[in-house]
Amino acid sequence: MKTSRLRLQYLFDKYYNKTATPQERDELFAIVDAGKCDEELSRYVRQAWDELKPGESFFDADKSNAILKNILGSVDTDNSRKPGRTLILWGKIAAAAVALIFISLCTYWHLYPKKETQTHAKAVKHPAHDALPGGNKAILTLANGKTIILDNAQNGTLAKQGATIVKKTADGQLLYNSAAMADNSPIPSINTIVTPRGGQYQVILPDGTKVWLNAASSLRFPTVFTGKTREVDITGEAYFEVAKNPAMPFKVKTNRAEIEVLGTHFNVMAYDDETTMKTTLLEGAVNIKSGSFSAILKPGQQAQITANGQSKVVDDVDVNDETAWKNGIFQFRDAGIDMILRQASRWYDVDVIYKGKIPHREFNGRIARSVKASELLNMLEYTGFKLKIEGKNIIVL
Numbered sequence: 001m002k003t004s005r006l007r008l009q010y011l012f013d014k015y016y017n018k019t020a021t022p023q024e025r026d027e028l029f030a031i032v033d034a035g036k037c038d039e040e041l042s043r044y045v046r047q048a049w050d051e052l053k054p055g056e057s058f059f060d061a062d063k064s065n066a067i068l069k070n071i072l073g074s075v076d077t078d079n080s081r082k083p084g085r086t087l088i089l090w091g092k093i094a095a096a097a098v099a100l101i102f103i104s105l106c107t108y109w110h111l112y113p114k115k116e117t118q119t120h121a122k123a124v125k126h127p128a129h130d131a132l133p134g135g136n137k138a139i140l141t142l143a144n145g146k147t148i149i150l151d152n153a154q155n156g157t158l159a160k161q162g163a164t165i166v167k168k169t170a171d172g173q174l175l176y177n178s179a180a181m182a183d184n185s186p187i188p189s190i191n192t193i194v195t196p197r198g199g200q201y202q203v204i205l206p207d208g209t210k211v212w213l214n215a216a217s218s219l220r221f222p223t224v225f226t227g228k229t230r231e232v233d234i235t236g237e238a239y240f241e242v243a244k245n246p247a248m249p250f251k252v253k254t255n256r257a258e259i260e261v262l263g264t265h266f267n268v269m270a271y272d273d274e275t276t277m278k279t280t281l282l283e284g285a286v287n288i289k290s291g292s293f294s295a296i297l298k299p300g301q302q303a304q305i306t307a308n309g310q311s312k313v314v315d316d317v318d319v320n321d322e323t324a325w326k327n328g329i330f331q332f333r334d335a336g337i338d339m340i341l342r343q344a345s346r347w348y349d350v351d352v353i354y355k356g357k358i359p360h361r362e363f364n365g366r367i368a369r370s371v372k373a374s375e376l377l378n379m380l381e382y383t384g385f386k387l388k389i390e391g392k393n394i395i396v397l
Contacts (some may be wrong), residue, residue, distance in 0.1 A: 137199030
């Protein structure tokens, strides 16, 4: 193998125990990712899949251990090596590794085209109904109350409001060009952009600040910034790259907190149906305030504020997990199925219905947001869940 079995075991172990560096995690993803699995590893994965019987789960301890032994090699076949260097595979690493192969690190459909004759194919693979992924969709409401459906609007100038010209670019951005950082009117004109479920959009504000809006989100902002601060309001989730202007700090307001910055990159997740609001800093510094709670974040830190007012700062978060949506990826780390399906609900514009209690199990994984809903559900079904799509609903059995 191009990558030693010992190295693979080491990377799996580090990732499972959450001690892998970003470089180690990226190395592991690169090894197992679609199109990058070497021939021997690919052959073992194909063999494991072909031998799986209907109804079997890769989370079965004995099955997982057997599969991983085939993939990584439980016995060192190189006779020139000492017996002490034989690979010993622990059960927890086996289960984690198999889960990562079939769920986290690559979509199985990308590794191997599925045989139509295989009897263990999941029903959701070719559902009678499916849900398409979202795209660039949003509604802009101007200061005079006029609404513009951006996904249907032609490229070019959409409106002129005072000294500001509003344009839609060819690459699907909403651009505000302001002649000056001041306005003749005493009260600046306010615009609002709203993304529906199944929508996303990028806005470039009058000061040059870039904002990416996730699905089911909104951004309320002036057509020109005046006074001593630049203030916007958001709901849902947004990623900001704030233009630097020390003389005019930038403020983001949500229903739970206020975030003040000078120039920085950060992500805010503030959906009403999520129990915790998260502000994740990638670059620069932000000051977040919520009631009596106040904290200045450094890059790699995340402020968490719960619905009941509990607040804390978490160090060394994986910023790639928090901003994966902006880059067109679902990426989960220790995520419950309810959290995963809330994201799916927003992106595919579907409702989630649980038949019974919400099952408690954590997932690690990633998959492109460009796939249909059934492909995401397929990944979850490998772990023993039963899911199906009926009209505009995802049913969890």
